Amino acid sequence: MTDTQPLWKPEYSVGVDTIDQQHQRLFGLLQDLTLTDPVKSHAVLVQEVEDYINFHFAHEQHLMSKYRYPRLQAHLDQHQDFHRQFQLLQAGAKTDAKQLARIRLMVYAWFTRHILGDTMDRDLGAWLQARGLPAA
Numbered sequence: 001m002t003d004t005q006p007l008w009k010p011e012y013s014v015g016v017d018t019i020d021q022q023h024q025r026l027f028g029l030l031q032d033l034t035l036t037d038p039v040k041s042h043a044v045l046v047q048e049v050e051d052y053i054n055f056h057f058a059h060e061q062h063l064m065s066k067y068r069y070p071r072l073q074a075h076l077d078q079h080q081d082f083h084r085q086f087q088l089l090q091a092g093a094k095t096d097a098k099q100l101a102r103i104r105l106m107v108y109a110w111f112t113r114h115i116l117g118d119t120m121d122r123d124l125g126a127w128l129q130a131r132g133l134p135a136a
């Protein structure tokens with residue numbers, strides 16, 4: 001993964017519009033972490049990533065509840081695990097360029113594993129698609 005490489009790839013699609021669009025937006029925010037923003041501080045950029053992840057997790061939780069997803073708890077446990085790892089990474093460290101790179105790498109690795117490797121989001125996407133949610 002280089003700084004200029006697009007992070008989103010079509011193979012990350014889970015087949016549900018809103019989830020795919022949010023993953024794309026999140027990966028776009030991760031890419032912004034590599035930019036030198038004249039207005040926003042590093043802390044603000046990291047906060048934007050965290051806020052967006054919270055929004056995204058809440059959206060998935062809403063869909064899982066609404067459509068009675070049978071693996072809801074296992075999925076929520078993974079989201080909770082993300083928060084633990086994210087907090088640990090931020091604890092006691094300044095958000096300098098190196099720290100931003102570490103955060104970017106951790107979030108990217110976690111999400112690609114959650115979407116594809118553990119098939120958590122992909123399985124959720126298949127369940128929702130089978131219940132008529134629009135495909136991307």
Ligand SMILES: [Fe+2]
Pocket residue numbers: 060075079114120121
């Ligand atoms: Fe998820």
Ligand SMILES: [Fe+2]
Pocket residue numbers: 019023056060121
């Ligand atoms: Fe997700």
